[in-house]
Structures are given as structure tokens and as C-alpha cells.
Amino acid sequence: MKGGPNEKMKESKEAIIALALLGKLVAERVKDGVALDDAMAIGQALLVDSEFKRKVEAGYKDADKIADEFKDFSLAKAIDLATVLPELASIVQG
Numbered sequence: 001m002k003g004g005p006n007e008k009m010k011e012s013k014e015a016i017i018a019l020a021l022l023g024k025l026v027a028e029r030v031k032d033g034v035a036l037d038d039a040m041a042i043g044q045a046l047l048v049d050s051e052f053k054r055k056v057e058a059g060y061k062d063a064d065k066i067a068d069e070f071k072d073f074s075l076a077k078a079i080d081l082a083t084v085l086p087e088l089a090s091i092v093q094g
Helices: 010-030 036-048 050-061 063-069 075-082 085-093
Strands: none
Touching: 010 036, 010 050, 010 063, 010 075, 010 085, 036 050, 050 063
8 A cells, every 4th residue: 555645545545455355365264164274374364474464454553543534524535545446356356
């Protein structure tokens, strides 16, 4: 996720990406039922996959700022929030 002075919804976008990554991993793991190895696989992903870990950590690091990002929601903020869609689509399709 790129940062910058014009990025108004940074924390929200990071949270969306983190939830998508975690959601996809959980869905893949539990499609045949929930088992202990599913939780272990999620933990393993956080330990082994540094990009996955970085994005998940970014998603919750400043999550307390998300509510403030939605104050005075504007077209500019909506457009900024929409910039997460290509990465979100890549996660869902990949």
C-alpha cells in the first residue's frame, strides 16, 4: 500500500487488505471443516510469509484511526478508498 500526503483513507485500505488476506486464507483452510491444523497454518503463514505478515500487521497497527478517516466522508475520500480495489481483486482472484 503506497502512502502519501494525498492518501486520506490509508488505515481503512490497509485494514481491508488485511481482512481480505486473512479471510482468503481462512476460507481455503476451513472449506473441509475446522481443525487445529487450520489455526497452525494461519500462524505459519504469519511466521514464514513476510509480505503476508507485513500487510496483516499494517491492517491492525493503526486501526483505531479508521473511524476518524470516515468523519467528513467526501468524494475525495471515496476515490482514495476505491484505489484499494485492484489489490483486493488480485487477492480474491489469486
